[in-house]
Amino acid sequence: MADDNSTAARRRGADQLKRWLDGYRTLPGAPDELMGLGGQPAEHWMGFLREIAGAASDDRFGMAARHIRDSGASYRIYGEEAERSWPLDPVPLILSQGEWDEISAGVIQRAELMEAVLRDLYGEGRLVGEGVLPAAVVTGSPDFLRAMRGVAPPAGRYLQVYAADLGRGPDGRWWVLEDKAQAPSGAGYALENRLVVSRAYPNLYTSLNVHRLAPFFDALRRGLAATAERDEPRICLLSPGPFSQTYFEQAHLARYLGFLLVEGDDLVARDGKVWVRTIAGLKRADVILRRVDSDFLDPLELNAASRLGVPGMLEAIRSGGVTVLNMPGAGVVESRALMGFSASLCRRLLGEELKLPNIATWWCGQPREQALVEAELEHMAVAPAFPGHAGPLAGPRLFADLAPGQKAELRARLADRPGDFVGQEVAQLSTMPVLRNGRLEPTPFVLRVFCAATPEGLRVMPGGFCRTSDGADVRAVFMGEGARTNDVWIVDDKPVERMTLIQTGEDVKVRRILGHLPSRAADNLFWLGRYLERTEATARMVRALCSSVMDSESALHGRGQTFEALRAILVDWGALKGDGGLAADAVRNSLQDASAWGSVINLVRSAKRTASGMRERLSADFWGLLVDLEADLAGGAGSIHNEAEALEQVENALRHLAGLSGLAQENMNRVAGWRFLDMGRRIERGANTCQFVRTLAHDEASIDDLDLLLDLNDSQITYRARYIIGLALNPVRDLVMLDPFNTRSVAFQVEALKEHIAVLPTLQEDGIAEAPSRILLPLAAELETEDASALFADNVQRYEETLFSLANAIADRFFLQGANAVPTVKLVGLA
Structure with a gap:
């Protein structure tokens, strides 16, 4: 039976291949890679086509192509804000x-x-x-x-x-x-x-x-390292930033090669060298592989309007303090004007004929070539000779295809400034x-x-x-x-040698270090953590809102003061506008209203936008979950007709958020990047809990208030396992505010923050605590000695404000950005 199935599959494959080839019609006057000049299929193509014809190639490629979406592979058309998914064809x-x-x-x-x-x-x-x-x-x-x-x-x-x-x-x-x-x-x-x-x-x-x-990428990496003065150089890939047309590619390449992906604001030129702003101070950049055009590299000497480069970059290059590749100014050989001289230049400089001729090009800056182009204009393509001198042309265009007005304008410009244009053969x-x-x-x-x-x-x-x-x-x-x-x-006609990038020998030193995290990356990770935590807290409130609307009794979460308190928080957080309308409308709007800055979908988009600026530091699984979460929320817009459907969607969102949290805890190395992501979550969670306690655990709190507080704090099971009696104010306050064993309590968040701050590098060597520690340590001591019965609203609000002050102090200390950013303390560790 298996042989019969195999024979049938081969027959189907042969039939499919025959249909493909019989229906394949080459274009008139154009050579074809499959058919070749002789009109017969090339053998190196046939091996591939036989295989995919005999298999469910579309399904197989579809499974692999999902990797494109999960990894965030994308590109951006110039002038567009949104990215487009990478359009890969299954046939190589x-x-x-x-x-x-x-x-x-x-x-x-x-x-x-x-x-x-x-x-x-x-x-x-x-x-x-x-x-x-x-x-x-x-x-x-x-x-x-x-x-x-x-x-x-x-x-x-x-x-x-x-x-x-x-x-x-x-x-x-x-x-x-x-x-x-x-x-x-x-x-x-x-x-x-x-x-x-x-x-x-x-x-x-x-x-x-x-x-x-x-092997090529390994050789590229070794070639870049060989250009540096130090044996173990720091190699950076300089990017224009997330709005670059090819930002995904830059992040992907940096991650694969182990380079530091930086932007202009991450770098500073000083003392004839270029340094990377990191959370541990300035660290030297030895080699910079640039994706920023030369004119934007240094606003001091080149384009003064540039926000992409580094003031003083050219002086550092001149002094030999940094290697920037390709060398600034290399783009001059890209001009089409130069193409008309390539053959003669090759004979002059290399003593050889060109092995790969370029498409026939005539630069109109020479009288004879200008006359030739003007005489044959209707049969030629016209293109800008240099970047930025396009006039009516954005690129090569067939003169015959231009509108009459465009033809007239082009002829006038060609007569006035012929050197701005080239004519090219239409091949x-x-x-x-x-x-x-x-x-x-x-x-x-x-x-x-x-x-x-x-x-x-x-x-x-x-x-x-x-x-x-x-x-x-x-x-x-x-x-x-x-x-x-x-x-x-x-x-090849013989087996290809398999290569590994694993290095052998004693020359590779083992390292266990926190890592020199760029300040911008630390900033993004910190805010990613805050956005994700705020998303989860908002989603929990929407779930509670759903439950209160759906419950047939008047008790659970009340529909009264408790319900209104919940709605008030959502309005305060920007998830609802005004009173939010009817209860069912409030549920739907809090989840999906794109015009409400604090809605769940907008918070997810803020998290995704922040994450997109540091893709080289996030796994494909993490990015894929974030993309899925946004897609689910956006796809469900307009599809929620009742509270049950809303509850299903918010539960799905919470499962995605739990997955993201799990990936961060279990799949990220415990280096500086993870710590900033976690600090963002801890600060946001602690501050959110303080607001919940102020709103729901006041002296006149009802059973419904306390029950909702435990729901929002995800502490229902812990409370009921610990207390046989029903809900009581002081035990609930203690559990969500002061209990160091409850992973959702404010005290637990503060202890986690203490651990993070203690491990992160300091800039001062005098032994005096830096600003984040000076704010955090008194707060930790107060929470450790506080009594639940003394947790008045003023105290809780002070704790909340202290956490926000801590966030500002962390930003002032670690997130040093901008060409003119001045640290609050003297930078050290210039190594």
């Missing part, structure tokens, strides 16, 4: 080893050429001086930084990472469409693509001898197969290939970042933004 681009060897050689040559050009432009300047390059090709680019002339790169190289966008032309040769030297992005997305696709096809990935990416790109609606279809693509300087020389990633178009237009001019992305497989 597959290239043979022989073809890849040719591509690698061409990309390495191109990287060497760009390095040589930069060395001349920022050094002797012979290319311009001897007329090989027109001066305007260099000085016309906003990426040419005069401030870096004569500054030798501290690491000896201008380009640590280079990337080239490639497309295959009609003759079967690969062409360079664009050079990426400023701060090439996409390597982290290539890594994420591989993680997802290898989950979908684990056996096939091995059987086809697909080259692995880990037909090759296509690759993708799966759409169960069919195999050809689509145009662009391949980004990465090259890195390593201790062993230049090395090319055996794969890349592939973008495919949703449309069928194969003209290279339209490939500026890919609609989807694909993994890239380089398949």
Whole structure:
């Protein structure tokens, strides 16, 4: 029977493959990766297609693709606030080893050429001086930084990472469409693509001898470390921040490589070096891999409006106190104006012909080239010669496709400032197969290939970042933004050596340290803890509100003063507006009203927004639970028609919150990051409990008040196990305020905070307690000696205010941010 099933499965797979191939129609005039120039399927594609045709590939890929959502893989379109889920196609681009060897050689040559050009432009300047390059090709680019002339790169190289966008032309040769030297992005997305696709096809990935990416990233990491003066350097990845278009990729890459993800406000330039602001003072940054454009790196010498860089960064580079890669100013070689000179530059500087020619480009700053472009304008693509000089163009555009008014404007600008534009040949790109609606279809693509300087020389990633178009237009001019992305497989005809990143030998020192947590990360973790705790407390109040509305008796939680006290807290916390309306409306609004800043859904979104700024420090499980929680609440908006449905949703939210709490307690290392997350929760929980006690445990409190207080404090079981008698005021007060054994009491939170503060680093070496300890220790002593019968409202309110003062003191001491931030005490530990 098993053999029959296997035979039937193979037959179904063969039939599916035949349908795919029979229905596959290549686009006119465009070469195709599957069919090749001969029109027959390439064998290295057939092995993959046979496998996925014989399996439930959609289901299998769907399971793996859920990893994209759970990990938060995303990107952002410029100008949009919301992120978009990463659009990965299940079919990879597959290239043979022989073809890849040719591509690698061409990309390495191109990287060497760009390095040589930069060395001349920022050094002797012979290319311009001897007329090989027109001066305007260099000085016309906003990426040419005069401030870096004569500054030798501290690491000896201008380009640590280079990337080239490639497309295959009609003759079967690969062409360079664009050079990426400023701060090439996409390597982290290539890594994420591989993680997802290898989950979908684990056996096939091995059987086809697909080259692995880990050796390249290991070499990249070693190459960056080799540029530093110290043996164990601190390597940072400088990000523009969470609103960057590729922030997820930056966080993913930093986490994978073990780099410190920093923003401009995390750094300070002082004494010719760059330092990271941490909770333990300033710590030296040895190497900075930047994702911030050069012009924004230093507001003192470059763009004064920049909030992304570090004042004094260029001076630190000039003094050799920090290695910044790629070197500021490297983006000058990205200009399209330079592409028209690439072949001659290669012969001049390397003594070789280009192995990978770029798409034919004519810079209009030269009279002969300008005349050629104007004569052939209707058949050409026109593009900005330099970034920022686009005029009516946001990128390459076919002149024939422009509206009459745009054509007239472009002709006028071309006549007035011809040097701002280039003309480019309209080339037909090759296509690759993708799966759409169960069919195999050809689509145009662009391949980004990465090259890195390593201790062993230049090395090319055996794969890349592939973008495919949703449309069928194969003209290279339209490939500026890919609609989807694909993994890239380089398949060998022999088994690929498996590599591990595990280091051996005695040269790796064992460490057990608290960790130098950046101040911004500590701030975010602290507020994440506070948001999550406030969300849980609000959800518990909504659950109590549901119970009180649903109960048929008039007793439980009252519907009277107790109910109104609960509603008053929700109004005070911003979960309800005004009186909140009818009871059923109050339940629904507290949970789902997006216009109420304190509603459960808004608190969850605040937590998610805070967490998104430090994804490199949160596990995929933690992020996935947070995403699920928001999705459940947002998906349920408008679906709550009665209290029972509301209760079900709030119970589900509390289960998600319990899961997040469990992950934080059991899956996070007990280092500084966890402590700030936990401190945020403890302060918020203690302050919330104080407000509950003031509202519900006053001298005239009813049984309903005390019962609700125990519910909100999650202490019902503890109380009933300890006291056989019914509810009494002083025992309830003691349990929720003073009992050091009750994990929900204020005293327990304060003791936990004492432990955290005692372990965290101090900035003063005189033995005098810092501000957080001076606030916390008297509070702990008072709670330890307090008597429940003396817990008057004034006392409880003072404890609540003290906890908020503690939160401010922690912020003043540890969260030092901003270029002009001044610590309250002298910073020490500049190591």
